[in-house]
Amino acid sequence: MKGDKFAYDFTQGSILKHLIKFSIPLFLGNILQTLYNTVDSIWVGKFLGPNALAAVSVSFPIIFLLISLVMGITMATTVLVGQYKGAKNIDMVKKTINTSMYLLTISAVIISIVGIIFHKPILNIMNTPKEIMESASGYLNIILAGLIFTFAYNAVSAILRGLGDSRTPLIFLFYTTVINIILDPIFIFGIGPIPKMGINGAALATVIAQAISFFLAVNYLNKNNHLLSIKLNELGYDKDITVKIIKIGLPSGIQQTVVSLGMTAMMSIVNSFGPNIVAAWGAASKIDSFAFLPAMSVGLATSSISAQNIGAGKYERVSELLKWAGILSLIISGSITILIYAIPKILLSMFTNDINVLVAGTNILKILGFSYIPFGFMWVVNGIIRGAGATFIPMLISIVSLWVIRIPLAYFLSFHTLLNSNGIWLAMSISSIISTLLSYAYYLSGKWKRSVAVHGLNKGVVEEEVYD
Numbered sequence: 001m002k003g004d005k006f007a008y009d010f011t012q013g014s015i016l017k018h019l020i021k022f023s024i025p026l027f028l029g030n031i032l033q034t035l036y037n038t039v040d041s042i043w044v045g046k047f048l049g050p051n052a053l054a055a056v057s058v059s060f061p062i063i064f065l066l067i068s069l070v071m072g073i074t075m076a077t078t079v080l081v082g083q084y085k086g087a088k089n090i091d092m093v094k095k096t097i098n099t100s101m102y103l104l105t106i107s108a109v110i111i112s113i114v115g116i117i118f119h120k121p122i123l124n125i126m127n128t129p130k131e132i133m134e135s136a137s138g139y140l141n142i143i144l145a146g147l148i149f150t151f152a153y154n155a156v157s158a159i160l161r162g163l164g165d166s167r168t169p170l171i172f173l174f175y176t177t178v179i180n181i182i183l184d185p186i187f188i189f190g191i192g193p194i195p196k197m198g199i200n201g202a203a204l205a206t207v208i209a210q211a212i213s214f215f216l217a218v219n220y221l222n223k224n225n226h227l228l229s230i231k232l233n234e235l236g237y238d239k240d241i242t243v244k245i246i247k248i249g250l251p252s253g254i255q256q257t258v259v260s261l262g263m264t265a266m267m268s269i270v271n272s273f274g275p276n277i278v279a280a281w282g283a284a285s286k287i288d289s290f291a292f293l294p295a296m297s298v299g300l301a302t303s304s305i306s307a308q309n310i311g312a313g314k315y316e317r318v319s320e321l322l323k324w325a326g327i328l329s330l331i332i333s334g335s336i337t338i339l340i341y342a343i344p345k346i347l348l349s350m351f352t353n354d355i356n357v358l359v360a361g362t363n364i365l366k367i368l369g370f371s372y373i374p375f376g377f378m379w380v381v382n383g384i385i386r387g388a389g390a391t392f393i394p395m396l397i398s399i400v401s402l403w404v405i406r407i408p409l410a411y412f413l414s415f416h417t418l419l420n421s422n423g424i425w426l427a428m429s430i431s432s433i434i435s436t437l438l439s440y441a442y443y444l445s446g447k448w449k450r451s452v453a454v455h456g457l458n459k460g461v462v463e464e465e466v467y468d
Helices: 015-047 050-086 090-125 133-145 147-163 167-189 199-223 239-271 275-311 315-342 344-348 355-387 392-415 422-445 447-451
Strands: 454-457 460-463
Touching: 015 050, 015 167, 015 199, 015 275, 015 315, 050 090, 050 133, 050 147, 050 199, 050 239, 050 275, 050 355, 090 133, 090 147, 090 239, 133 147, 133 199, 147 167, 147 199, 147 275, 167 199, 239 275, 239 392, 239 422, 275 315, 275 344, 275 355, 315 344, 315 355, 344 355, 355 392, 355 422, 392 422, 422 447
Parallel strands: none
Antiparallel strands: 454 460
């Protein structure tokens, strides 16, 4: 089909070649996505001060909390699109696309309204320092008002990944990042008739950039008659597809919600140590995000490749995929760990010149650094598990890792030992390693294979609904 030139068939050819070719655009896209989010922090931290940086930092767990359930829909969409494509059932691919876009549009409107109404009480529950409360509230209001564009772009990207296309989303994300970089200083500091808006200007620049990029994406896809052409009159509700999306996506959405609630609880502990530690975590977490990008990209590629091969019933290729993805993850995560330990202050100085924030941020990076290698491998293992549509056990692992290990341990180490705030980062590293071990144990059990939703056989396509 016209417009599908960047989509890959992962059920044939070299696994390593597919993995590298598909991972590179994902990696570049993740860099752009993180850079896109980081630009706000750089402008705000460098020119508006530590309190403004802290206000942006404290906002992210709330944004993640509000969109986490819907993230399950996008993950389920990638899995179903990938499995249906592997099974060569293009009609069901199109039905999945239209149903997913319909569900996400409705969800975006509801979550924006809920977020705008309830974000202040959530900020209070998180022990947000009073010095940054109003700034964080203003930033959040604007971001939440533009969530529909965030959802729409992520939906388009998820569907394209399922089709085997990681290049087209990269083009759209490049537009978003460049527009955001241009608009940030204009709205933050004010130019000509545009007033100085400070931290609210950073939020407005983000929303406008996302909206422009989405409309450019829709124009491109429709103009090229892509399989993902978005036409409002074709969006609709399909009961069977919706049930499958819920069965696969709900556990993942709950997992994301649990994670986001955990992030909010962790942020509450961080907030207890004052604005400097909050700012240090804000800067260090940006570096931390960049450190995970290569392994995350390999994990996302693994999920798409896994889904197509599972849909085609080619499990021997899935085993080969684990081997090569694991090796790539080890090399990449190991190299980044060395870099983080070598020049932490240089990296942190992109966000702040405050010496207290730099010292605290350096401690954070050095403590988190030793968990990068196992955490990268967890992305690979979970990529294969997600490709099968198995989401229930990973949800339980996340709950145990976060609420049974990370949060209690962070509270104990930070408030009841001499580690103080460093106990938070140590608890994060320990819980990440335990989560990796539990995920790998589940993979070795082979029980994730029971969750496959679509089976492509030599004599046709057989639908099967077996879930955890």
